[in-house]
Amino acid sequence: MTVNRIEYKNYRNIETLTLEPSDGVNVIYGENAQGKTNLMEGIWLFSGLKSFRGAKDAELVRFGCGFGRLKMDFSAGGRDQKAEITVDARRKAKLNGVELPSCAGLMGKCSAVVFSPTFLNIVKNGPEERRRFLDAAICQVKPAYAPLLASYHRLVKQRNSLLRDVQFESSLLDMLDVIDERLADAGEALIRERSSYIERLIPAAKAIHDGFSGGKEEMTLAYLRKNGNSGKPLRELIKENRRNDILGRTTSVGPHRDDIDIKINGISARSFGSQGQQRSCAVALKLGEAAVMKQITGEQPAVLLDDVMSELDSGRQDYILNHIKGWQVFITCCEPSTVLRMCGGKTFHIHSGELTKAEEN
Ligand SMILES: Nc1ncnc2c1ncn2[C@@H]1O[C@H](COP(=O)(O)OP(=O)(O)OP(=O)(O)O)[C@@H](O)[C@H]1O
Ligand SMILES: [Mg+2]
Structure with missing residues (x-):
């Protein structure tokens, strides 16, 4: 989209x-605070997604x-289009003059990726942030992923409540067998989707990171399966961990526990990365997401980089300003000298x- x-x-x-x-x-x-x-x-x-600030519609x-x-005039799908969003208590949208049932109807029509400072948590925080990034990125390019994810999470919830009850009522073990089977199927499907996404993301993000650091640093990404990097099928891992899971009353393996390992020059970006290095990784992941979106959907998303410049040295800033070619990019900053x-x-x-x-x- 342009x-x-x-x-x-x-x-x-x-x-x-x-x-x-x-x-x-x-x-x-x-x-600051000018808009x-x-x-x-x-x-x-x-x-078509919610505000990246998590704002309620009425606050807009x-x-x-x-x-x-x-009102926006944009080009996408090889033609000029118009979209309109009206906000009062909630958002409503029109696309090319036609009212949509909800703003979600704009998804896939106007594509964008956004980096805002909270996205740094993807490097700094625990695995949940990284899973959320991955899931959200895949949802944007693959509509079938959201229902798959939802049904997997439902199964984990069901299994956890069963794990709590089974110690009082062993007759529930049969039911646990059934849930385990379903969980393994849904979990394997999720892992396949995530792995295939990561396989595209790795070279895309790495190329950007190379440009960023002038080839001086190497970022590596890997999908980390909880207990599963030996390559064992999820079905077996679930079986192996069942006793522990009953004792701990929670499902300890599966994609809801997986992670993305982010390293710079072979060491953990989360534990040892400097502020600028962590920021560079986060931005490389975001721009990588945009590149993968283009690969999968054929449409180049608009890239929104809010407050991306601070903590970056002039070489890295220069890369963002002058070396992201062929994309429409929006960058905010406070320093007039940047321009x-x-x-x-x-x-x-x-x-x-x-x-x-x-x-x-
Ligand atoms: N619904 C609203 N009505 C009026 N003003 C609002 C509303 N929501 C936010 N603002 C004001 O908008 C101003 C600018 O916000 P914005 O976050 O865009 O600033 P900014 O230029 O990005 O600043 P910074 O450099 O600090 O990030 C804030 O001072 C805020 O009070
Ligand atoms: Mg701001």
Whole structure:
């Protein structure tokens, strides 16, 4: 997707604003609290997903206004299209003049990926963050994945409650056999999907990371199966762990416990990475996600990088500004000096929710 024009009305701190971005790099700069992230969030909403800030719909409407509206002209699927989102208590959307049942109907029509500072948790925090990233990324490119994931989680829940009851009532063991079978099938299917996604993500993210670090650092990614890296089928692992699971009353193996191992030069990015290294990994994963989306869907997503520059040295910043070729990228930053280092694209200055400058470089 390429955003050609976007109009904001009564959205967050913006009364009215029109952005006409370039199809290359766009830098939105300004002081704190002027509306940079708000602009990014507005573009992101066209992906059909919820705000990356976790905001409730009503919070998107400008204080004191009844409703807010976003209109976007974009190119996707080889043609020019229009979409519109109206927000009051909840969001509603139109695509090419046709009202959609819900905003989720925009999914797959307007594709975008977003990096915001909370995404750093993917490197810093525990495995749950990484599983969430992987699951969300796959859901965006493979609609059949969401129901598969949901049914797997349902089975884990059922099994856990069965594990609690089985010690009081051994007749439930037969039922546990049945659930274990289903869990193994659903779990294996999830692992297959995740592994095939990771196989695409690894070279894509690695190529970006190489560019980032000027080839000085090597990032490696691997899908880590809980107890399963010996290659044992999940069915066997579930069987092996059943006794322990009954004692611990929880399901200890399976994709709900898996992880992605992220290393830089052979050591854990989570435990030993510097701030800039961790940020570089997170950004490489996000841009890798965008590259994989293009491979699978044929559509290049718009890339939104909110507050990506801080903690990065000038070489890494330069890579983001000038070396991501052929993608439409939106970058926010506070430092006006950053825009002087750009070789193309457009820059926008925002103050108090208004564009005070829009320049082609
Ligand atoms: N619904 C709303 N109505 C009016 N103003 C709002 C609304 N929601 C948020 N704001 C205001 O928007 C302002 C700008 O927010 P935004 O997060 O876009 O800033 P920013 O330019 O990204 O700043 P930073 O550099 O600190 O990240 C905030 O001061 C906030 O109070
Ligand atoms: Mg911001």
